[in-house]
Amino acid sequence: MTETPSPRSDARSGPWFTDDTGTVHLVYKACLKCGRQTFPPQPYGCLECGAYDADVFVDRHAEATGTLAAQVTVHLHPDQPTPFRIAEIDVRGTSLCVQAPLASEEGLDVGDRVHAVVLDNATLAFAAPQEGRS
Numbered sequence: 001m002t003e004t005p006s007p008r009s010d011a012r013s014g015p016w017f018t019d020d021t022g023t024v025h026l027v028y029k030a031c032l033k034c035g036r037q038t039f040p041p042q043p044y045g046c047l048e049c050g051a052y053d054a055d056v057f058v059d060r061h062a063e064a065t066g067t068l069a070a071q072v073t074v075h076l077h078p079d080q081p082t083p084f085r086i087a088e089i090d091v092r093g094t095s096l097c098v099q100a101p102l103a104s105e106e107g108l109d110v111g112d113r114v115h116a117v118v119l120d121n122a123t124l125a126f127a128a129p130q131e132g133r134s
């Protein structure tokens, strides 16, 4: 968890940004009153305690890496080609559990480390770490 100096999410893609090294960071809200963390961020206040003041309900960002907690394969969808996989990712260093597509069909199991990638269509997805990264 890192305090956000001035993160900018790309309004075209979603609440994340890519730094100069190509690492994807998630932008989320953290409540300093009760500790709840929320992704995607929303402006209405803490879902746990209702705090909404800007000095209590604050922006944070975290490197979009974590552990695959669960996954499902979607075989029917009205708008997208199937099959595709959706996963829950426990984001490292936070209490966030993020739902996002998996970037590939193969080789990931619950407990595996994953990191975020931004696909060509500006969709955030998770994939196995590249060689040499953790």
Ligand SMILES: [Zn+2]
Residues within 6 Å of the ligand: 031, 032, 033, 034, 035, 036, 046, 047, 048, 049, 050, 051
């Ligand atoms: Zn709260």
